[in-house]
Amino acid sequence: MLPQFDAGRPRRSVLYMPGANARALEKARTLDADALILDLEDAVAPDAKEDARAQVVAAVKQGGYGPREVIVRVNGLDTPWGAEDLAAVSGIGADGVLIPKVNGPGDLDAAAQLLTDEPLWAMMETPAAVFAAQEIAQHPLLCVMVMGTNDLVKELKAARVPGRAPLVTALQMSLLAARGAGRIAIDGVFNGIKDEAGFRDECAQGRDFGFDGKTLIHPSQIAPCNEIFAPDAEAVAEAREIIAAFDAPEAKGKGVITVGGKMVELLHAEEARRLVAVADAIAAKDASSEAAS
Structure with a gap:
């Protein structure tokens, strides 16, 4: 049984929002994304980490996000900010906490010790994570696996090509692990904000693979993503x-x-x-x- 988690909830569009941008946190309350990831990690510069943390905590406590699922992505525990991030977001009402750079179930254990009962989401963005996907997926507190395709490309020293051939094995291994454990699987981001045709093709590929939805980096990607991942x-x-x-x-x-x-x-x-x-x-x-x- 998944911890306090609605496995049937729509997660077609999962939009990253920078935690340091107060306007973005406010605008997110009006967007048609199924889920929002309020980001304290990649989208926030080191000198803005503490201010971003305070803004995100205040935004989540204030609420007003309606039916949108609200997730906070923290910094890793191996960074100067990770432990304080986890302590700060514990018990504030977020629908889940996204843990970056998960290499194995031990990383989820360590994060859980600093939280209350928030469902855990795991970034699958390293070769180690892909090889440990089955163990990660079976962690009792894990609910969602999120593909970190940009980091995977970097770690693999692979090319960014249409069709994502260098990533297909990692995508499918992670998806197999998620489905085997009854978890949700969300595809990675598409970087070409103005390349709508390329974005739609990649959404269709992710849908056909079996992913529940896709992470997004811009509000303009929400509508086509919702359309493509919705049942016909x-x-x-x-x-x-x-x-x-x-x-x-x-x-x-x-x-x-x-x-x-x-x-x-x-x-x-x-x-x-x-x-x-x-x-x-x-x-x-x-x-x-x-x-x-």
Whole structure:
């Protein structure tokens, strides 16, 4: 069982927001992202770390983010700021804490000792993390694995190419580990803010791999990301038909039935229920956002 965590919550678009930018923290309350990562790590210069920490803590305590999931990315415990970050965000009401540079489950243990009961998110951004993905995914406090593709490219000394061929193995190994442990998996960022075609292609690739959503670096990426990672309307309608067919009295006890001229098994019914649950969760989130606006 995941710790105080809604595994069915939409996480199509997960937007990084710099913790040192007060305007960005305020603007985030109006954006249509499913989740927000208020960042104390990469997006904050060393001399701004303490001020950013205070701003993020105040913003989370103030609330007002509506249905958006609010995550804080702290600095690593091997930095001068990591321990104080964790102590500061403990118990403030964040929906989770994102731990950078996780190389193994021990890194999550160390972070958890300085927190209360916040769900943990893990950055998968080193070769060591990929090789330890199964152990990381099985950590009892972990809920979400986030691909740190920029750091992975750097660590691998790989090329940044369309299609991400150098990263496919790492992406799939991490995704396999996440799915094997029942965790959420979020794809890495796309750096070309003005390259909408390239962004859409990479979103579609991540969706087709099986990722739940994608991390973003700019608000302009939210709408296309939400669109691409949302269940297809036709697929949802077909899923509802499959569910209704299996729930019918005449299908009781059957492992295989015919729906729309196709043979459908119980595994297809399970997938249909997952798809409908995601679609319903997105609709509820959108309705909540509209009511709050």
